[in-house]
Amino acid sequence: MSRAVVIGAGLAGLVAANRLVDAGLDVTLLHKGLGGLQLGQGSIDVFGYAPERVLNPIKAVSQVATSHPYAAAGSAAVLDGLAYLKQELPTLLVGDPEANYQLPTAVGSIRPTCLAQPSMIAGHVRDGAHLVIVGIRQLKDFHPQLVAENLARTVLPDGGRLTARHVWVDLPARDGEVDSFGVGYARAFDTEAFRIAFATALSPQLKDDEVVGLPAVLGLADVKAWRDLAGKLGHQVFEIPLPPPSVPGMRLNEALTARARSAGVRIVPGVRTTTFSTVAGRVASVTTAAGRTYSGDAFVLATGGFESGALELDSHQVVRETLFGLPLTGVGDGPLVHGDYWGAEQPLFRVGVSVDAAMRPIDPWGAPAYPNLWAAGGILAGASGWKELSGDGIAVASAVAAAAAITKELS
């Protein structure tokens, strides 16, 4: 059986590992820590701003410049990846590649996203809607008044308006705890008893026809907890993602990891890959800081970007890809960071590796750096994932495209 080694367990690495194991390969997934999923919103952004607010994300994908990672992966891989996620995680992701949801954020702005969790979509903003945003006194990081007032003064993407007010519930996640984080509440919402207590405290404060916005802590292990709460309240509810730790992100992370595990992916957590070896110009193995070596026929670099240590900038403004020392695109045309932090985009954010049509990192002359090394996700050059709200979609599409190329190559 052919052996594939995936490095990195963010969205890109998890999707790549799942696709490769589905294709019948023997897959090892190495990571030095969890990826970015539980720091995000728990939805899948495909294209949010280009640079104006995007209503049809797949259309925006088809219009990118040739230097953008979507151009290498192709629209078909985006559609394939989104369909795959919806099929594999039906209780966690829903949505239409041709229409973004427009969902309230924890500061009361309106965020475009492509696939969202079923627990979020009742928040999709509509003209004439009546929202009530619920805060919990003992939960830091969620300010219902801020959310409600900002939403109420915003003209919606389709030109309409909504009304929003806020209310409070006073209910500790655990006895005596006055300052909890979201995960503590999510674990409490996993229990029927807490949902009953919460509904009892909230129900009298609700008015007919109001849609109830809650911090995104409605259950962690139990993905139907939110539905049960909605039933108890007799109102539609929606979750609003919080700053990290993101409970919806944890749900996605755990579901994709559990799927990989049960499909037979060998997962090795807590290991930093530091060096590699080559034989006849091909990558033969990678070695971890603890000294263990993993050999394979194909390698997928899914190590993310600066935030995960995959790219490094030194004090001489030199950027390095930290594992393979791959050639980088987006460097060498002047300063990478300018001082106008609220102004134009920093050139640094577009730095990364460029890939060929098969998602293999290439040298400056367009040839693959190594014939059996592929790349996916945040490591790719040419996009500002956080600004375009395209990082998730790039991770999924590039992972799907890389896995397809590997499967083709090795069979």
Next chain:
Amino acid sequence: MTIPEQRLVMGEDGLAFAGHKLSRASLDACVKCTICETACPVSAVTPLFTGPKFVGPQAERFRNGESVDHSLDYCSSCGTCTLVCPQGVQIAELNSQARAVMKADHMPLRDRLIGQTVLMGTVMTPVAPIARAALNNKPIRKVMEAVIGVHADAPMPPAQSQTFEGWFRKRPKPAGPFPRGTLVFFHGCAGGYFEVETSKKSVEVLEHLGYQVLVPKQGCCGLAQQSNGLFDGATKDVLKLCDDLRSAGTDLTIISSSGSCTGMLKHEAHEIMGVDDERLRDVGTRIRDIMEFLLELHDAGELPTDFAPIEMTVPYHAPCQLKSQGIGKPAIEVLRLIPGLTVVDSNATCCGIAGTYGLKKEKYEIAQAVGKPLFDMVKATNPELALCDTETCRWQIEQSSGVKTEHPIYLIHQAYGLS
């Protein structure tokens, strides 16, 4: 039994030891992402503990000598936080060090006592039947709880009437030949005194594969002392052990079926206590967990897979001290080669015991809550047998779920027709 007074290696201000400098260097890498907070099994079940980020990289900044957050004592040192942190912060190590400082001058007798694993083993072996009876005796356990603070229901090591060494010396010597060469076997104190069967079966599997197995006289790795903050004694023990193991040959692979002791030699002695010694480095790179070793053989195409079928579904729990070695879960891969056997990964973070944590009367309830999902899973999967690589975890799982719990090597031994 007299307990030698222990002193800590660190200097006057409690910060002047190498391990601390090492971990502290990782502190600035913390980006406050909270990933570690979401993974800690202890803060998940008790509000008494603020969690890894708060007692670790956060409180550490305010520390000048003793930690400012005393809830630190509730950290079980399971190591989960270090494993999930994407920025390389050595959270669990920082916490172990801070706890050692916090308890330096008022270490409870109990913490010193249960750190003395060899002492307990040596003392208990000749009188095993009596020890067993005493440890199973409720009134005596109540007295232990009151006097030294070991919870009356906490799992205790099964005392054996023969040590592993006794068995190894007295049995008929295998005649050979040994086409695969020579290995050194490290049994650890648990494997020497309490989990004798596991050690025996490991040696028999290795010999079946064609290895000559050497067992040099060996002491304790010092892990139990280390996890109770007794760094001085632990450092002496671990270096003495390195000498013991090196006495059998300096280029042989060392195999152990005691997952926790292996972790001590591979990384904990260096990362937590700052032991920086060529002998430790040498042993640490040559040692393999037995299931890791079998998987390496398999990956190289050298493991015979003529296993007899075992028609069974069995739950498997990967202990924290194995997970923090950065080798994944090799037992699962190897066990899956046995026809008919379905291995179900518990995927639980921790069984709760964390070495000696769950024995302590003030931690007992927490440890039980930490392990509850695991105990439930084990009972639901197979009420007859569960598998786990480290001994204290096996005792904990067995005690709390009522399901017999063995080392994975038991089934390998059986599938090779050796039992």
